[in-house]
Amino acid sequence: MPAPSLNVELERAELERAELEQIELDLFVQALKRRHGHDFSQYAPASLTRRVRQLVHAHHCSSITGLTARLLHEPDFLPLVIKGLSVPVSEMFRDPQVFLALREHVLPVLASYPQITVWQAGCAQGQEVYSLAIMLEEAGLYERSHIFATDFNPDALQRAQEGIYPARDAQLWSRNYLLAGGSQSLASYYSARYDFIKLDQRLRRNITFANHNLVTDKVFCEAHLVLCRNVLIYFSNPLQNHTLTLFRDSLVRGGHLCLGLRESLDFAPVAADFSAVDANLRLYRRSSQLMAEARDGAA
């Protein structure tokens, strides 16, 4: 163990290093916002810091400041930064029990509407959008459904539209599909070629892929189901609440909201406007006017 005086030195040097990195990170976030209009200031810092460090490493910069300089001066650099700061990772029918619950509890409600609107916010590379399309197809509802699949990462949206994925994922996804109550074989929805699978392009017929930023963009549809899984975990409490407010205002009364399995609404005041269909599965409904009034009356 170092001597006590050394420890004090060490501690001071460590705090100085941390403070310097924080300044660099703040400046990077400000540059991204002022130069390109992308606002990450309300992202939860731990993951953002990790991703920014990964960018520094991936682009062989010597520091975050080096990254900021490129962001300011090289017009072609922004897409690489956006790609590095967004989450492209998902699976088809990820957490099959959630999709099973959607199939069993939500689709029958959707079936009561003449036209069905679904919004998947933060669709990344589209795995869950196609999962939804398949479920609606199998329930005989797809012809009268429209799915808006949005993301702020143009690269991910492009990939989502293509619907081409590594073949090595197909085994897990097929298992997920069956656990989610799939009535056929997932293979009937894709063609395999070499190391890739390509989803049946017919599934795309009622999907609109669009760029939408949950931080800055507004309500654009009246949805019966909003799916946004594992996106809000990257947001600070105020931004999480802001986004949930956006979802509430985008949903019809009684419309469903599906979040990621480990997302916590404990610090989101707007959660009071939703009631749990299955709290463990993070499946909620926008409360009806009557329920809201009853709650306010009781309060």
Added chain:
Amino acid sequence: MAQPEAIAIGCSKGGFNALKLLLGALDPRLPQTVLVCCHTASGTGVLSGLLASHSALPVVEAVERQPAAAGTVHIAPGGYHLLLEHDQHFALSVDEPVCFSRPSIDVLFSSAADVYHTGLIGVVLTGANRDGAHGLAQIRDHGGIAVVQAPANAEAATMPQAALDISGADYCLPLEKIAQLLNHLCLT
């Protein structure tokens, strides 16, 4: 030397048995936050439930946005990376697996080092891959203390050996001695 604020423990293959023994031998008066990343964690709260009956300290699954509590063992939920914010509240991520693992020990250690700086003890136990080695190096870089289970004593030696190779350790001990060491470092 100031008392450490937190202990971060990482393990994989053989980790459940090792954790049973280690947590079981920790002093119930420990005021530190204990963070655990075990690759074999799966479904909701399974590992925390199983470990709770073996630990004198309360064992719970870490919940996003909730604070890390003193004197409590927090387990990273399966399928998510566990991180800490500077205000010592938990954050989760579904970023790509590290060393094929999510939760990843590297991610937890690195994030905890950012928050606790010199006040962190990192512990790498048994495991069959190399996750945790770089995270432990980061803990040391930030002035924290590194403890590694002696590879010969581990059910799977790869993980502690990788930690020794890449990060080195302040203490390399058999499992039985690690709890003693932690009790000593944390209570005196």
